[in-house]
Amino acid sequence: MAxxxxxxxxxxxxxxxxxxxxxxxxxxxxxxxxxxxxxxxLGVLASRVARLRGFLLGxxxxxxxxxxxxxxxxxxxxxxKIGAVPAIIALALYALLPIVRNTVTGIQGVSSAALEAAxxxxxxxxxxxxxxxxxxxxxxxxxxxxxxxxTGVGIATLSAFIGAGGLGQFINRGLALASxxxxxxxxxxxxxxxxxxDFSIGAVGWGLEPxxxxxxPQRLRILFRTSAFLLPxxxxxxxxIAYMSGAAVTPVSRPGSTIADQDRGAKVVIGSKNFTEQLxxxxxxxxxxxxxxxxxxxxxxxxxxxxxxxGAIVRAEIDIYPEYTGTALTAILKREALLDPDxxxxxxxxxxxxQFGIExxxxxxxxxxxxxxxxxxxxxxxxxxxxxxxxxxxANLRAGFTSEFAERPxxxxxxxxxxxxxxxxxxxxxxxxxxxALAKGEVDVICAFATDGRITAYKLKPLSDDRGFFPPYYxxxxxxxxxxxxxxxxxxxxxPLLGLLDDLTMQGLNYEVDGxxxxxxxxxxxxxxxxxxxxxx
Amino acid sequence: MIRLIKxxxxxxxxxxxxxxxxxxxxxxxxxxxxxxxxxxxxxTTLKMINRLIEPTSGTIEVDGxxxxxxxxxxxxxxxxxxxQEIGLFPHMTIEQNVxxxxxxxxxxxxxRRVRAHEFLELMGLDPGIFADRxxxxxSGGQQQRVGVARALAADPDYLLMDEPFGxxxxxxxxxxxxxxxxxxxxxxxxxxxxxxDILEAITLGDEIAILHNxxxxxxxxKEEVLxxxxxxxxxxxxxxxxxxxxxxxxxx
Numbered sequence: 035m036a037x038x039x040x041x042x043x044x045x046x047x048x049x050x051x052x053x054x055x056x057x058x059x060x061x062x063x064x065x066x067x068x069x070x071x072x073x074x075x076l077g078v079l080a081s082r083v084a085r086l087r088g089f090l091l092g093x094x095x096x097x098x099x100x101x102x103x104x105x106x107x108x109x110x111x112x113x114x115k116i117g118a119v120p121a122i123i124a125l126a127l128y129a130l131l132p133i134v135r136n137t138v139t140g141i142q143g144v145s146s147a148a149l150e151a152a153x154x155x156x157x158x159x160x161x162x163x164x165x166x167x168x169x170x171x172x173x174x175x176x177x178x179x180x181x182x183x184x185t186g187v188g189i190a191t192l193s194a195f196i197g198a199g200g201l202g203q204f205i206n207r208g209l210a211l212a213s214x215x216x217x218x219x220x221x222x223x224x225x226x227x228x229x230x231x232d233f234s235i236g237a238v239g240w241g242l243e244p245x246x247x248x249x250x251p252q253r254l255r256i257l258f259r260t261s262a263f264l265l266p267x268x269x270x271x272x273x274x275i276a277y278m279s280g281a282a283v284t285p286v287s288r289p290g291s292t293i294a295d296q297d298r299g300a301k302v303v304i305g306s307k308n309f310t311e312q313l314x315x316x317x318x319x320x321x322x323x324x325x326x327x328x329x330x331x332x333x334x335x336x337x338x339x340x341x342x343x344x345g346a347i348v349r350a351e352i353d354i355y356p357e358y359t360g361t362a363l364t365a366i367l368k369r370e371a372l373l374d375p376d377x378x379x380x381x382x383x384x385x386x387x388x389q390f391g392i393e394x395x396x397x398x399x400x401x402x403x404x405x406x407x408x409x410x411x412x413x414x415x416x417x418x419x420x421x422x423x424x425x426x427x428x429a430n431l432r433a434g435f436t437s438e439f440a441e442r443p444x445x446x447x448x449x450x451x452x453x454x455x456x457x458x459x460x461x462x463x464x465x466x467x468x469x470x471a472l473a474k475g476e477v478d479v480i481c482a483f484a485t486d487g488r489i490t491a492y493k494l495k496p497l498s499d500d501r502g503f504f505p506p507y508y509x510x511x512x513x514x515x516x517x518x519x520x521x522x523x524x525x526x527x528x529x530p531l532l533g534l535l536d537d538l539t540m541q542g543l544n545y546e547v548d549g550x551x552x553x554x555x556x557x558x559x560x561x562x563x564x565x566x567x568x569x570x571x
Numbered sequence: 572m573i574r575l576i577k578x579x580x581x582x583x584x585x586x587x588x589x590x591x592x593x594x595x596x597x598x599x600x601x602x603x604x605x606x607x608x609x610x611x612x613x614x615t616t617l618k619m620i621n622r623l624i625e626p627t628s629g630t631i632e633v634d635g636x637x638x639x640x641x642x643x644x645x646x647x648x649x650x651x652x653x654x655q656e657i658g659l660f661p662h663m664t665i666e667q668n669v670x671x672x673x674x675x676x677x678x679x680x681x682x683r684r685v686r687a688h689e690f691l692e693l694m695g696l697d698p699g700i701f702a703d704r705x706x707x708x709x710s711g712g713q714q715q716r717v718g719v720a721r722a723l724a725a726d727p728d729y730l731l732m733d734e735p736f737g738x739x740x741x742x743x744x745x746x747x748x749x750x751x752x753x754x755x756x757x758x759x760x761x762x763x764x765x766x767x768d769i770l771e772a773i774t775l776g777d778e779i780a781i782l783h784n785x786x787x788x789x790x791x792x793k794e795e796v797l798x799x800x801x802x803x804x805x806x807x808x809x810x811x812x813x814x815x816x817x818x819x820x821x822x823x
Contacts, residue, residue: 151658
């Protein structure tokens with residue numbers, strides 16, 4: 035991409051960039067702050083009580099070994115919320131280890147001579163702690179806080195998976211849309227932010243150690259020290275201003291913000307999973323509701339998977355999202371897959387109304403079933419047309435599946451049973467990377483989505499499901515009944531879209547985004563206009 | 572006046588004693604040297620006086636008052652202490668180190684500063700040069716001068732010194748001993764000084780108490796212990812340096 039176009043690319047997204055940077059700073063700042071307030075006392079306590087020390091450091095160490103995404107998922111389940119709260123808790127838990135450990139190390143490193151002197155000269159325990167132990171441990175404690183904060187800036191990019199916003203949102207969408215520019219738009223500011231945060235905490239550490247600035251002339255010393263202490267404060271304020279200015283300029287319908295969206299007046303919250311088709315469907319619904327009702331829409335797109343979306347709608351944190359009948363039946367309701375599309379829809383719709391108070395609107399019209407997919411040239415070479423054709427060579431094939439597919443009963447485990455073969459090697463991929471891996475020859479078979487634009491873009495060949503294993507996956511909006519009752523206009527607004535998207539149409543829209551790198555928002559707008567579903571503007 | 576009455580200390584529940592039934596008095600303004608080899612219980616004895624270590628049995632009186640009836644923190648603030656390892660605080664300037672006990676006692680900043688400078692000067696350190704330095708910028712001898720200044724800064728009546736010059740080279744040690752002697756005359760503190768160095772004991776002590784395996788072998792003026800040793804151990808102890816001295820004289 036040429037330089038000017040990248041500049042344009044960034045300048046268009048500038049308000050959003052401010053907003054996300056602000057969110058990112060808030061996530062990191064609040065979590066690190068909490069970890070400091072909890073971690074230093076814990077460290078002091080652990081340095082005093084030997085028995086507690088092993089236990090505490092062990093427990094916090096175990097927390098650290100939990101992979102970030104798993105931690106986020108666990109906290110999502112525990113707090114029952116998506117967004118900033120579980121993200122901040124997760125970040126704070128990660129920040130705890132370096133802070134506690136460095137506090138302990140620092141205090142234990144205080145020389146026995148200094149400690150004996152402190153006692154022998156008549157310091158109380160409290161004075162020994164505040165006048166000797168903590169000042170001497172300070173460089174260690176500050177180093178721990180620096181580690182914690184810088185790591186925090188990094189891990190905070192992952193919190194976008196659970197809808198907590200931050201710069202990770204650009205990275206996520208970049209991954210979902212295979213857009214390097216978007217990934218960089220998140221990654222570069224995050225890296226810069228890490229440097230700024232590191233520098234500012236280092237500056238505070240400098241200010242706290244008189245010895246390090248005693249050679250400065252009096253006036254400079256006062257100036258530098260004051261600025262060192264105020265630096266994190268200024269950065270915090272700058273973050274808040276960035277956040278507010280970004281939030282003010284970005285349209286009400288800005289994608290999945292979180293910290294801001296706590297109040298839900300006449301708003302409807304639309305969610306989506308983290309792949310192109312879901313983003314387009316989310317946009318289509320959002321723009322219809324914005325254009326045809328008086329409601330404002332909050333977009334909480336890019337949530338990390340089926341269970342997170344489902345959890346969010348059950349807890350009323352989102353009101354609408356696009357779901358697939360087969361997924362609902364097998365992954366959420368945990369029932370056997372059915373082959374008949376209408377029956378599947380009926381069963382699912384009935385169960386959702388009963389169990390969750392959620393209504394399935396009519397289908398969008400396409401069936402995004404899984405398609406076992408290979409490279410076109412391989413298919414030609416080996417004469418592969420149907421999944422059964424793979425039986426003989428399966429043991430020598432490398433498969434790349436989404437993590438969901440690898441585990442779901444209507445995914446690989448079921449496929450193995452029905453077709454009676456297993457692939458030589460199975461690797462888990464992010465949906466976006468999976469297609470690329472196949473195109474680049476890193477794997478030989480993937481579980482594509484039938485409507486995915488990349489099937490055409492990457493010259494891939496979906497094999498036919500000759501034993502009828504994959505159940506139908508018709509996509510439809512699922513909506514909370516409460517919301518439909520309160521705002522029946524939502525149904526009216528969405529109805530014209532339902533049934534309009536057949537397999538090929540959807541594949542075409544997906545290709546516009548995946549192949550031609552257009553934004554889902556743009557594509558959705560174009561589609562709705564060309565079908566006269568949007569008035570004015 | 573400091574009085575120890577039948578002080579015993581066991582660290583292992585009575586199987587062995589670091590100090591056993593030790594009784595001694597230190598008169599107002601006098602210097603008592605506790606002399607003995609390492610492990611004889613002299614440092615333990617010293618630390619029991621300001622309650623860094625609590626005795627297993629016996630009573631210690633300072634100013635006629637049982638120390639166990641006093642708050643250990645307040646007790647320590649009125650007894651100067653010079654540590655074997657010096658123990659200056661590395662994060663504080665020399666001035667702050669000297670002024671630490673006045674600070675604990677709640678003196679105001681100005682008074683602390685004046686006092687710190689006064690005692691730095693008393694110990695032969697120019698405050699203009701040393702006040703704003705840090706301990707690791709000083710030589711060992713300078714550091715222990717600060718250590719002594721710190722112990723004296725709040726003007727305590729008592730001074731406990733735990734092998735303060737043990738780690739210094741012979742020349743520096745000698746200088747500091749002489750300075751302590753002259754200081755003693757001027758300040759009139761009651762001092763208990765722990766050492767394993769016989770010459771140091773003879774130089775500094777008004778009285779010398781010889782400890783061996785936790786027992787008091789003899790206590791008396793230096794003339795008494797030199798001329799009429801009460802036990803074989805004491806006789807043996809003082810005969811060695813006398814022999815060395817004789818050899819040294821012959822060589823010249």
